[in-house]
Structure formats: structure tokens, C-alpha cells
Amino acid sequence: MEIAFDLANHGAQTSLVVRSPVHILSRDMIYLGLILVKYVRVNLVDSLMVMLSKLVYGDLSKYGINRPKEGPFFMKAVYGKYPIIDIGTCKKIKSQEIQVLPSICSIRGNEVVFENGTTHPFDTIVFCTGFKRSTNVWLKGDDYLLNDDGISKLSFPNHWKGKNGLYCVGLSRRGLYGAASDALNIADDINSLQ
Numbered sequence: 001m002e003i004a005f006d007l008a009n010h011g012a013q014t015s016l017v018v019r020s021p022v023h024i025l026s027r028d029m030i031y032l033g034l035i036l037v038k039y040v041r042v043n044l045v046d047s048l049m050v051m052l053s054k055l056v057y058g059d060l061s062k063y064g065i066n067r068p069k070e071g072p073f074f075m076k077a078v079y080g081k082y083p084i085i086d087i088g089t090c091k092k093i094k095s096q097e098i099q100v101l102p103s104i105c106s107i108r109g110n111e112v113v114f115e116n117g118t119t120h121p122f123d124t125i126v127f128c129t130g131f132k133r134s135t136n137v138w139l140k141g142d143d144y145l146l147n148d149d150g151i152s153k154l155s156f157p158n159h160w161k162g163k164n165g166l167y168c169v170g171l172s173r174r175g176l177y178g179a180a181s182d183a184l185n186i187a188d189d190i191n192s193l194q
Contacts, residue, residue: 001084001089022084024057033072127139145166169186
């Protein structure tokens with residue numbers, strides 16, 4: 001969501017796909033939750049986080065973003081799934097500066113076919129597949145970029161750019177700072193194409 005936010009802020013016509021339900025919280029909500037979870041049961045903290053998220057962001061399901069049944073801190077503890085920390089993306093989604101699209105069925109060249117049968121052409125596609133790396137399983141035809149573990153085959157600092165407009169972020173085992181560096185490199189590269 002942060003990449004979509006940055007691209008939209010720099011004038012790109014931006015869409016994103018949210019494949020599974022996610023919690024969206026602000027930094028302040030996360031900070032409050034981290035303090036409370038030391039003193040209060042997780043289910044109570046989760047109830048408060050969900051209530052605050054509903055108050056701040058409203059019902060995002062009408063924009064294609066659904067909330068999970070389990071709470072954000074429970075999901076972090078049990079599944080290792082972090083909530084999305086909103087830095088302004090939700091506002092851009094609500095104003096339709098960023099469009100949320102359904103899950104992808106297939107990609108044919110620059111045309112993406114979605115679960116609902118619609119198709120859209122895209123100049124650039126950025127895959128942000130979450131914490132479980134499975135891109136190497138379903139991304140066929142590019143044995144240049146990713147190894148069998150879903151990590152870039154290329155060495156840092158040139159690991160983020162594949163062939164045919166394919167990029168990867170956060171696959172260098174360099175944490176959030178590495179992912180931030182990757183995102184900046186990719187944004188600069190996309191900007192140089194214009």
C-alpha cells in the first residue's frame with residue numbers, strides 16, 4: 001500500500017489488488033495497541049483496535065478491502081501477519097486516486113485478467129506478495145530474478161530489477177530498510193521510463 005501511495009503522490013495512475021482480508025491501522029493505533037497488550041488481554045486490545053479502525057477509516061469493504069474476523073494482534077501472534085499501517089493510502093482509495101481491483105487470474109503481456117472477468121492494461125506491474133514468498137512458484141517464464149526460495153538471485157545492490165519490467169522489493173533479506181531502498185530504486189527506474 002505504501003508503494004501505491006508513493007506512486008499516486010508522484011502522478012502515476014495507480015491500482016492495487018488486496019487478495020485477502022487485512023487490518024488497516026494508523027501508527028498511533030499500533031503504538032497504543034503495543035502499550036496496551038502488555039497490560040490487557042489481546043482480545044480486548046484487538047476489539048479496541050478494530051473499533052478505532054472503523055471510526056477512523058469507516059467501512060472499506062465498499063472499496064474492495066475486507067477486514068479479517070480475527071483481531072490484528074491475535075493474527076500477528078498466531079500467524080505472523082502484520083496489520084497494514086496506513087500512511088494516507090486509505091484517503092487516496094476513498095478519493096479514487098488509487099483503485100482497488102479484485103484478485104488476478106492471469107497476466108497476458110501488459111493486460112491483467114481479474115477474478116471478476118474484467119481486464120485492464122498496465123504499463124508496469126509491481127508484485128508485493130506479503131511475508132510468505134511464493135512468487136517463484138506462480139511466476140512462470142522468469143528464471144532470471146528469483147531462486148527456489150523466492151529470494152532474488154541477483155546480489156545486493158542490483159537485486160531489485162529483473163527482465164521485461166519485473167521488479168522485486170524486500171527480497172534481499174535486508175529488512176524494512178532494504179525494502180525501502182528497493183522501493184526508491186524502483187520508483188526512480190519507473191520514473192526514468194517516462
